[in-house]
Amino acid sequence: MTQEDFDRLQALMASRAGFRLGRDRINLAEHRLAPVARREGFDTVEAMLGTLWTRPVASLGWAVIEALLNPETWFRRDRAMFDTFATELLPAIARARPDGLVRVWSAGCSSGQEAYSLAIGALDTGTHVEIIATDLSQRAVERGRSGVFSAFEIQRGLSARTMLRWFDRADDAWVTRPALRDAVRFARHNLMDAPVDAARFDVIFCRHVLGDMDPQKRGQVVDGLERRLVDDGVLVLGTDERIDGDTIAFRPVGGRPGLFVKAPSALSRAA
């Protein structure tokens, strides 16, 4: 791939996905795009990109974008947060809702480990939840929906007891049991798109997503999350992630790294 190809890839990732493709990522991009080129019937990555630049961004463009996103995830990543979710957030919010239903959004879910970890917490505590998991990558969403994980993936973050309780072995892989799979609904969604419906959530997990984003686009994405969150809801980021430079809509919860609530200025403009 030429430097010019890479410059255009950077621009494509920033404009469509809000993703910051670092200058040092040219080899990684080449490596990730090789299988996409093969799948799409091109002899080389350069040939594929040559075609891509002459066309509007359609399925080929999105296949390229998906391949360059950061898919890194594992079960119960930052494990303390999942205990906080199950033992503190869920009971507190369920008590505050007349129907006891807690709506949860795993935003940027990749292959679904986070959403299933949340669902396990909810099912173990008997809380009535609705969990929506979304990602920009259609392939990641389909993987998540399939609920199939390799022996490496299933062991990263899950104890063997939890694995046996919620997954069945199928050949070399482990498959989510129906009760777990049914607890999570997967959909493709671009966090760059403004909300077009009225769906609101009590808890939004958006972890290790903003850190990979173009700083110019982060504020817009955080504001979109704010609009999706009910006034007394909680935003959960990665334990080391900060957003104070991107927004005034949220404030961190003191002493609870990763937890954010709406700032007074963001509360119910409609009220």
Place this chain on the structure above:
Amino acid sequence: MDVRTCLIVDDSRIIRKVARRIVEGLGFEVDEAADGIEALSHCAGLMPDVILLDWNMPVMDGLTFLRRLRATPGGDRPKVLFCTIETAPDRIAEALSAGADDYVMKPFDSEILHSKLSEVGAV
């Protein structure tokens, strides 16, 4: 804080070497045993904080070792992680009910071992 100790019990020298590198990287002081009898005599002298335990070994297998260990005074203290190629759910359940704290299917890498050791509270 005292140095944490880990005993690696596996009849494969290569596996012991790989596992040793990983747990040393996590700050453990490591000893090795090639079968359950060696491991028991080690534990009689110095009870480790963590034991990584293979299942199929000559002389004494991992499950027999584990049952003997748990019946030994102080033998309830070590966190025991089975590390074996056995992936059948009923075998995993058998190992857990014999007193293993967690179970690792081979092959494993440092991320898996680190995550399993955190899950049992050993790191």
